[in-house]
Amino acid sequence: MPKYDPATIEPKWQAWWDEHDTFRSPRLPANKKAYILDMFPYPSGDGLHVGHPEGYTATDIVSRAARMRGVSVIHPMGFDAFGLPAEEHAIRTGTPPRESTERNIATFRRQLKMLGFSYDWHREVATTDPGYVRWTQWIFLVLHDTWFDPETQRGRPIAELPIPAEVAAAGEQAVAAYRDEQRLAYQSEAPVNWCPALGTVLANEEVIGGVSERGGHPVVRLPLRQWMLRITAYADRLERELDSLDWPTSIKKLQRDWIGRSTGAEVDFFLPPVSGDTAAGFAAWKEHRVDTGFPEQAPDNVLRIYTTRPDTLYGVTCMVIAPEHPLRARLTTADRAATVEAYCEAASHKSDLDRTDLAEGKTGVFTGSSCVHPLTGELVPIWVADYVLASYGTGAIMSVPAHDDRDYEFAQTFGLKIVTVVEPATAESEPTAQDAAAPLFTGRGRAIASGPYNGMETDAFIGQVGTDLLEAGLGRPAVNYKLRDWLFSRQRFWGEPFPILHELDAAGEPTGVVRALDPEELPVPLPELTDFRPGNTPDPPLSRADASWLYVERDGKRYRRETNTMPQWAGSCWYYLRFLDPTNNEQFLDPEVERAWMPVDLYVGGAEHAVLHLLYSRFWHKVLYDRGHVSSPEPFGRLVNQGMILGEMEFTGYRAAAGGWISAGQQGEADTPMKIPAEQVEKQGEHFVLRDAPQVRVESRAYKMSKSRGNVVNPDQVVRDFGADALRLYEMFMGPLEATKPWSTTGVGGVRSFLDRCWRLVVDERAEALAVAAQVCEDEPDADQLRHLHRTIAKVTTDIDSLSFNTAIAKMMEFVNFATPLERRPRSLLTPFVKLLAPFAPHLAEELWALLGQAPPVSLADWPVADEQWLRDETIEIPVQVQGKLRARVVVPADADAAALEAAAAAEPKIAALLDGKQILKVVAVPGRLVNFVVKG
RNA sequence: GCCGGAGUGGCGGAAUGGCAGACGCGACGGACUCAAAAUCCGUUGCCCGCAAGGGCGUGUGGGUUCAAGUCCCACCUCCGGCACCA
Structure with missing residues (x-):
């Protein structure tokens, strides 16, 4: 009669935990601490996806096991609730985003509670809470108040910024402007990715292949005033300090590649005056450079380039500048002006995709002018081509076609000279005549045709020529990063307003003076709007706010509020800090609390955040660290990425347009794919074929879950059919946490029947009322039983530490298989097992624990310890x-x-x-x- | 193109260089039942064989080793990421 019924016991124990505050963590850890963190979700209107509980169950098991082992655990949950979908929903339906967001959060919270996660719900935060926004804005003020001191490689208060004498002499306004330029949060007019369909500007990272990452809408480039964050100042530290982290090497590598540090040299090429003796001018310039050295800023009479291969200087056959290069107009001769202008005009309209090498071939035009090679004194023609990026290095390169594949392609396209200056330094044979068939060699080797450097190995050459150039004042070593400054403003409604005012003159026009709000004035609330529609122009929705919001007076001056909002990343950059002190109204986080709990000991989430979220968070954290607000330089110690859960395995056959079936792999456009039920398919050798027509091959694959494919599994449904414990257990049993793996509903049934067996181990299912099974006795366990028990304890314990939940569960299944046939089941054999089960299937474990006569909760019981004596065999x-x-x-x-x-x-x-x-x-x-x-x- | 990750039964997956396939799903057989479901017990990598037994097996080809799923070299396929960063 009393069968295992998760629908009754799960809500019962969830209520019990709530009432007893079972999982509330103390303000400060009582002993050894563990901060176990999930990447908090964006509360979408679709509710929880089965992908969410995967990582959440993993951290929940670790948290629960740690608590049972006496560790002070902090395990919070919250919501990353700003973002585009809520705003788009608002535009469609006219509902204010706050309403739909609150509704969605309520759904997520209900679903998370339904799964029995041991979060301390007293610490819940949403990034949209005014009490949270306040401190996000406060951190922006910290960024705005900080400059990066390259000497100490640290962020420092802007008040400590040394002001050059000539700036100080120019007056207060000049000083203010100078400071504004140096802040970590600064404004820029740079061209941005404007997406008309979304009505917003997007960060480079949000533009994938020339279209928006979200929605796949076209993106155009427009110059616009934007807030930028100077993350590039921290590039070096962000790269170097990765070493100390216990992260997957693949994620570290992704971050390294994204930061893209490269070392090389900057070299100046002399630009001869239009009239006058080139040779004499060059000689005079060189002499001057020997005396004055290499100038910090490139003067007008040189073209400065960046190269990672200064050893190929003698192979330069042309220079290439980006279309947006500041010297472009000056370098263009009158007869070439029309052509060059037309080319650059066209390039400015090209999307990033068109400018990548996916597009056919290289394009470019000759400017008509030349510069002088600093070592050989030869004239080198200057071209404009859009394969050179204005935003990287100096926006200009020296083109060495023989040793760079892009330059090679460019030279081939335009019939430019190719000069070989490096040959492979192969050990076995002295290279003879240059192999004409392979003029492109990008590897390292030995220098030829390079004047005094002939015969040098690449690395030695780079070192030597670096020294020589520096001495001659012609070049200097340089480091560059692919990482760009972070475009931090959005032209949307549903985001944090900036705590920034723009001063207005008498005519109501901005004077260019910016005033940051005082921390006491925070939070700046979002204005009430009725129309959330983005405009046709990049004018943000907030500019349509009431005058009462938009205009403010301070110290007798009129200001207009900043109407851009922050991107969704802002809130997620620091939520792990607020969890520690979520209701603090005095400061963003009590330093005592911060020191006690930070850093995060285990951080689990999807690999899709490998670069952006994790890099941005680290950046903010380092700024807060430099400014003394947090005590550790890195926020996240151990990081684990859970794998994706795919839909159920599918077989696909192809219906030929002409009728009948066609083998998978041979289908054409006109043939239609059809889903085939598994029972109509069988394996034949390497492939699956139709059972009734074995000559027809069938595709077998699991696909990413998506609404359009109709293979999305709903956690509510799974809980209804099998129970939350079964869902949790199944997600952990599917395979390694990090692996991508397909969903299988019969697999859920499998773990559910394991839970049923656990139930029957303790409960007499055929009794009228809930009663302990007759087999449960007070015997002392025998040696064999203890051997099984302690081996299970040992395996489950170590597997939890290594996050190998699938094998831990397998071991518990083995134990149940062993214990089920026992006619006499000692109580002292069962209670430790129930403890082992508790982190995985907490509701069932609590119920069995109580039935075995133990005082609840098992969730806080002592973790059993494996006794060595039972792990050995005779x-x-x-x-x-x-x-x-x-x-x-x-x-x-x-x-x-x-x-x-x-x-x-x-x-x-x-x-x-x-x-x-x-x-x-x-x-x-x-x-x-x-x-x-x-x-x- | 470049960089990661992965290829093991019908399926998901286990395996400090030392018994390949733990555990689960599925399938098959048995017990219980009038019957079915549920449950319990058992079998289940492939091939030959009545059997005892034998042979073959971790994407492919080579190598190291007494011994390779595991280490090394080359290649193939799939998945993910990056993509003119000089």
Whole structure:
């Protein structure tokens, strides 16, 4: 009668935990601490997806097990609630985003509670809470109040910024402007990615292949005033300090590649005056440079380039500048002006996709002018081409077609000269005549045709020429990063307003003076709007706010509020800090609390945040660290990415347009894919085929869950059908946490029947009322039972530490398989097992714990300790091989040495027969492992 | 193109260089039942064989080793990411 019924016991225990504040964490850890963090979700209107509970269950198991082992655990949850979908919903329906967001959060909260996660809900935050926004804005003020001191590689208060004498002399306004330029949060007019369909500007990272990441809408480039964050100042630290982190190497590498540090040299190429003696001018310039050295800023009379291969200087055959290069107009001769202008005009309209090398070939035009090679004195023509990016390095390159594939392609396209100056330094043969068939060589080697540097290896050459250029004042070593400053403003409604005022003159026009609000004036609330529609222009929706919001007066001056809002990343950059002190109204986080709990010990989330979220968070954290607001330089110690959960495995056959089936792989456009039920398919060799037509191959694959494919699994449904414990357990049993794996509904049924078996281990299912099974007794467990129990304890314990939940569950299944047939089940055998089960299937464990007469909650019971004595065997079975092939097994004492093993093996009748008459060449006997006879004859 | 990750039964997956396939799903057989479901017990990598037994097996080809899923070299396929960063 009393069958295992998750629908009743799960809500019951969830209510119990709530009432008893079972998972509330203290303000400060009582002893050893563990901060176990999930990437908080964006509360979409679709509710929880089965992908969410995967990582959440993993951290929940770790948290619950840690609590049972006496660790002070902090395990919070919240919501990343600003963002585009809520705003788009608002535009469609006219509902204010706050309303739909609150509704969605309520759904998410209900679903998360339904799964029995042991979050401390007292710490819940949403990035949209005014009490949270206040401190996001406050951190912006910190960024705005900070400049990066390159000397100390640290962010420092703007008040400490040294003001150059000439700036100070120019007056207060000049000083203010100088400061504004140096702040970590600064304004820029740079061209931005404007997406008309979304009505917003997007960060470079949000533009994938020329279209918006979200929605795939076209993006155009427009110049616009924007807030930028100077993340590039921290590039070096962001890269270097990755070393100290316990992160997957693949994620570290993604971040390194994204930061894209490269080392090389900047070199100045002399621009001869339009009229006058080029040779004499060049000589005079060189002499001047020897005296004055390499100037910080490139003067007007040079073209400054950046290269990672200064050893190829003698192979330069042309210079290429970006279309947006500041010297472009000056370098263009009158006869080329029309052509160059037309080219640059066209390039400005090209999307990033068109400018990548996916587009066919290289384009470019000659400017008509030339510069002088600093080492050879030869004239080098200057071209404009859009394969050179204005935003990287100096926006200009030296083109070395023989040793750079992009330059090679460019030279080939326009028939430019190719000069080989590096040859492969192969050990086996002295390179003879240059191999004309392979003019492109991008590897490292030995210099040729390079004047005094002939014969030098690439690395030595780079070092030497670097020194020489520096001495001659012609160049200097340089470091560059692919990482760009972070475009931090959005022209949307549903985001944090900036705590910034723009001063207005008498005519109501901005004077260009910016005033940051005082921290006491925060938060700046979002204005009430009725129309959320983005405009046709990049004018943000907030500019349509009431005058009462938009205009403010301070100290007798009129100001207009900043109407851009912050991007969604802002809130998620620091939520892990607010969780520690979520209701603090005095400061963003109490330093005592911060020191006690930080850094995060385990951070689990999807790999899609490998670069952006994790890089932005680290950046903010380092700024807060530099400014003394947090105590550690890195926020996240151990990071783990959970894998994606795919839809159920599908078989797809193809209906030929002409009728009948066509084998997968041979189908054309006109043939229609059709889903085939699994029972109509069978495996034949490498492939699946139709059972009724084995000559027809069928595709078998699991696809990413998506609404359009209709293979989305809904957690509510799974909980209804199998229970939350079954869902949790199944997600952990599917395979390794990090792996991508397909969903299988029958698999959920499998773990559910394991839970049923656990239930029946304790409960008499056929009794009228809930009662402990008759087999449960007060016997002392026997040796065999203790062996099984302690081995299970040992395995489950170590597997939780290594996040190998699938094998931990397998071990518990083995225990249940062992214990089920027992006619007498000692209570003291069952209670430790229920404890092991508790982190995985907490509701069932609480129920069984109570039924076994223990005081709840098992969630805070002591974790069992494996007793070494039961992990050892007295005798073991050892495989015996002859010629490496398994031929027999012998049972020997566990501590038998090699000689004893060999003797026992040789005595085994089957082995003796095989060895008879053979010459034994070698015997490998590994105690505790195996015996292998190597014989001849 | 470049950089990661992965290829093991019908399926998901286990395996400190030492018995490949733990555990689960599915399938098959048995017990219980009038019957079915549920449950319990058992079998289940492939091939040959009545059996005892034997052979073959971790994407492909080579190598190291007494011994390779695991280490090394080359290649193939799939998945993910990056993509003119000089």
